[in-house]
Amino acid sequence: MSPRTSLLVLLGATLAAGCGAEPVSSGASLGLDVSIERAVADELGAFQVVVLPEGRSRRCAELQRTCLNQQVKQNEALVLQGPDGERGRALRFEAGLSGGAQELGVDIPVGRDYVVIIEALSRSTPPRFLGSSCNYLESVSATRNEPLIAAPITLTAGECDPTFAP
Template sequence: MSPRTSLLVLLGATLASGCGAEPSSSGVPLALDVMIDRAVADELGAFQVVVLPNGQSRRCGDLQRTCLNQQVRPEDALVLEGPDGKKARGVRFTAGLDRGAQELAVDIPVGRDYVVIIEALSRSSPPRFLGSSCNYLESVSSTRNAALIAAPITLVGSECDPTFAP
């Protein structure tokens, strides 16, 4: 059995205001409802997923203020594997919220007490940090893991380049 397991991260963000969307009244749980401000939608180019160990010792409010790579050493982030098989400390996904939701699948090492940061990146080159979602993850097992429904992305906008070193 592989020491890594796939964790499905469902991006649940109200990008327009940084607040969660109202729950659906259909009676069937939905992963998320997404609303995007037109100005933000035009800027949004990708999402970057970064996972840090010792999650409970970290303060999400602090981690969401600016680019994560300006706050932690690159070697502190776990090496993840994206759906394309590439390994990196920051796995990127092209934004595709046209269906109202976006599923991000990332292989995260088996372990406990993580914090998962999902950064929204601009289309520009180099990309610019638009905001992030911070999510505590109690554990990842080598068997079956429940999907993580991401907290709303808090928009802050910053001129920093969020590129995480491989």
């Protein structure tokens, strides 16, 4: 079996007041269920997924305050693989909300004690940080993994460019 495995992650993201829709499960992919206030949805361009090791030693409140790339060294992030075979320490998915939901697939290396950060990015160039979700992930196994229901995205818009270098 491959040393990588797909993980299902569901994110109920509320970028302002209100509640997210019920999470949608579709098997072994990284799923993202997003409900966004209209004013913010007009600015939303993409989601960026980053996974860091030593998750329990990290403070989510700190990681969510601004762009992750300003807080961690790029080589700290794990190399992920998207459904198209693209590999990187940060995977970006264009926002394509359909009825408030969007599914994404990400392979995360087998291991323990991770933190999954999902950043909401603006559609401007360069993109701006709109907010993020921080989620502790106890383990990823080479066999079946239970879905991770991700925390809502905390709106903390900033002027930083959240882009990780390739």
